[in-house]
Amino acid sequence: xxxxxxxxxxPIIEVKGxxxxxxxxxxxxxxxxxxYPGEITVILGGSGCGKTTLLKNMLRLxxxxxxxxxxxxxxxxxxxENEFYAVLKRTGMLxxxxxxxxxxxxxxxxxxxxEMHTDLSTKVIDRIIRxxxxxxxxxxxxxxFPSELSGGMKKRxxxxxxxxLDPEILFCDEPSAGLDPVTSESLDNLILNLxxxxxxxxxxxxxxxxxxxxxxxxxxxxxxxxMLFYGNLQAAKQAGIEPIDHFFEVGRF
Amino acid sequence: MYLKxxxxxxxxxxxFTKENVPSAEKELxxxxxxxxQEQVTMIDLGGIESLDSAGVSFLDEVHQHFxxxxxxxLFRGAKSExxxxxxxxxxxxxxxxxxxxxxxxxxxxxxxxxxxxxxxxEALTLASEIFYYSxxxxxxxxxxxKGSTIQQAALLGSQALPIVALLSFIIGFILSLQSxxxxxxxxxxxxxxxxxAITMVRxxxxxxxxxxxxxxxxxxxxxxxxxxxxxxxxxxxxxxxLHPIRFVVVPKFHAITFVMPILVMFSILVAEIGGGLIxxxxxDTSMETFIDRSIEIISxxxxxxxxxxxxxxxxVIVIVGSYYGFQVKGGAExxxxxxxxxxVSSIFAVILFDAxxxxxxx
Numbered sequence: 001x002x003x004x005x006x007x008x009x010x011p012i013i014e015v016k017g018x019x020x021x022x023x024x025x026x027x028x029x030x031x032x033x034x035x036y037p038g039e040i041t042v043i044l045g046g047s048g049c050g051k052t053t054l055l056k057n058m059l060r061l062x063x064x065x066x067x068x069x070x071x072x073x074x075x076x077x078x079x080x081e082n083e084f085y086a087v088l089k090r091t092g093m094l095x096x097x098x099x100x101x102x103x104x105x106x107x108x109x110x111x112x113x114x115e116m117h118t119d120l121s122t123k124v125i126d127r128i129i130r131x132x133x134x135x136x137x138x139x140x141x142x143x144x145f146p147s148e149l150s151g152g153m154k155k156r157x158x159x160x161x162x163x164x165l166d167p168e169i170l171f172c173d174e175p176s177a178g179l180d181p182v183t184s185e186s187l188d189n190l191i192l193n194l195x196x197x198x199x200x201x202x203x204x205x206x207x208x209x210x211x212x213x214x215x216x217x218x219x220x221x222x223x224x225x226x227m228l229f230y231g232n233l234q235a236a237k238q239a240g241i242e243p244i245d246h247f248f249e250v251g252r253f
Numbered sequence: 254m255y256l257k258x259x260x261x262x263x264x265x266x267x268x269f270t271k272e273n274v275p276s277a278e279k280e281l282x283x284x285x286x287x288x289x290q291e292q293v294t295m296i297d298l299g300g301i302e303s304l305d306s307a308g309v310s311f312l313d314e315v316h317q318h319f320x321x322x323x324x325x326x327l328f329r330g331a332k333s334e335x336x337x338x339x340x341x342x343x344x345x346x347x348x349x350x351x352x353x354x355x356x357x358x359x360x361x362x363x364x365x366x367x368x369x370x371x372x373x374x375e376a377l378t379l380a381s382e383i384f385y386y387s388x389x390x391x392x393x394x395x396x397x398x399k400g401s402t403i404q405q406a407a408l409l410g411s412q413a414l415p416i417v418a419l420l421s422f423i424i425g426f427i428l429s430l431q432s433x434x435x436x437x438x439x440x441x442x443x444x445x446x447x448x449x450a451i452t453m454v455r456x457x458x459x460x461x462x463x464x465x466x467x468x469x470x471x472x473x474x475x476x477x478x479x480x481x482x483x484x485x486x487x488x489x490x491x492x493x494x495l496h497p498i499r500f501v502v503v504p505k506f507h508a509i510t511f512v513m514p515i516l517v518m519f520s521i522l523v524a525e526i527g528g529g530l531i532x533x534x535x536x537d538t539s540m541e542t543f544i545d546r547s548i549e550i551i552s553x554x555x556x557x558x559x560x561x562x563x564x565x566x567x568x569v570i571v572i573v574g575s576y577y578g579f580q581v582k583g584g585a586e587x588x589x590x591x592x593x594x595x596x597v598s599s600i601f602a603v604i605l606f607d608a609x610x611x612x613x614x615x
């Protein structure tokens with residue numbers, strides 16, 4: 001992240017009027033949001049409200065039915081494949097179920113983006129892989145195959161792969177779901193560390209209230225395909241919007 | 254320039270990110286070729302503007318090279334934000350994890366032999382369980398779901414009819430064409446009916462049908478069971494006190510035992526039609542003569558062998574498919590591997606048993 005970008009006050013991602021559909025069924029209806037550099041933005045809402053759909057439409061993993069998505073000021077929906085891949089190289093994604101390549105060990109999963117997109121030497125690549133896996137707590141499992149890992153370990157290996165190229169924007173789909181509270185907290189600390197040390201912009205889909213309280217700078221609250229709120233957590237709690245109040249009330253511990 | 258030597262101090266300057274590190278690495282390798290490395294006692298990081306994990310890994314490489322030579326090496330002057338990134342991504346104190354050791358040739362051979370021995374035991378155990386539960390299932394209606402055998406018979410049998418018919422017709426046609434021409438040269442065209450009937454009933458009918466069923470239904474059995482294994486459906490059955498073999502495999506076993514002889518009979522009939530066409534057009538043999546000679550040459554023993562073979566092959570296909578399905582490891586990747594292995598192994602086993610049958614019943 002360049003300093004001038006970080007402090008320019010311009011959004012790093014601009015979503016305007018985003019509509020997402022599965023066949024005739026409208027999943028997201030006119031979502032507009034600006035995401036600013038160096039911030040952790042959490043997308044939350046009930047199950048089936050369109051959180052993952054929003055994330056995947058922002059990244060064109062699903063093609064939006066209408067609307068506009070800009071990364072660093074450039075419209076990605078009009079981009080050609082090569083131009084769009086150049087944008088994706090500056091981003092990383094942690095998928096809900098890890099999405100590791102099952103036929104190769106964890107080490108190779110992390111090395112693929114480094115080998116394919118950089119001219120770094122094997123020694124440097126080896127160090128990067130080891131430190132990234134160590135950061136996510138998988139330093140002992142680098143030569144294991146994904147089938148030998150638990151669900152939480154797969155997720156952490158996927159995070160190491162997403163971090164391989166030090167992305168400027170990191171997208172995480174339910175990073176803490178299914179993890180024990182201690183691992184979940186250490187993952188949150190890692191995310192905060194990435195934000196502070198590397199000035200990474202992070203967009204996270206999660207249900208975990210403890211995580212939201214630990215890491216969120218801003219929240220996007222979705223309900224039935226519509227955005228009910230975008231702003232900081234305290235403001236959301238004081239906004240007096242019934243579904244948001246209910247969400248935090250029910251989840252309180 | 255990223256690296257500069259000044260009074261025993263190696264000065265690093267500029268941006269050290271994944272885009273720039275390859276150039277810095279080239280400068281480092283030039284420096285290492287010269288003799289100055291022994292003079293370096295300190296590395297000045299004050300000139301580093303920014304860096305990422307690739308930059309930190311490069312610094313670790315520098316540290317390793319110069320630290321080993323000079324013995325004492327100090328880093329100094331890093332800006333606080335640069336130092337924070339170094340602290341996050343340094344590999345200096347990471348524990349070394351040894352890669353899995355590769356086996357030698359003989360060790361690998363021994364390992365494979367032991368694995369083969371255990372897999373044969375597992376396959377035979379599975380086969381005995383399938384036979385046991387199939388026999389029990391015949392007399393105990395409660396042990397299987399209503400309609401499951403009929404459903405499997407439709408899947409494994411009737412849906413395979415078109416492809417079995419098409420391929421059998423073509424094979425009967427080709428066999429008759431190739432041998433008919435030779436027989437005609439010797440004036441023995443009328444014996445085409447004998448040749449085709451014996452070949453199809455004793456050999457090609459059961460073999461071709463089994464190969465088609467192995468490719469079509471063997472793969473379906475393996476992938477279905479493997480998917481159920483991966484998605485914990487088999488565990489769910491066990492938790493409902495239902496034996497997976499009894500619930501999943503036995504209906505397939507009963508169905509294929511019943512439909513395979515029918516498929517083979519159908520294959521022989523269609524191949525005879527293909528051969529009959531050649532006899533009629535190429536050899537001027539009447540259809541009546543062709544049918545008469547075909548029926549005359551086939552004995553009851555041939556038909557029993559044919560159906561016996563086809564039932565045996567059917568059992569082999571179900572047992573091999575189920576074995577690979579139950580053995581699956583990993584996720585979707587494992588299902589693909591199990592399916593491929595099931596098809597290859599069942600076709601191999603069918604051809605092997607066919608050779609054994611041919612030797613036993615010449």
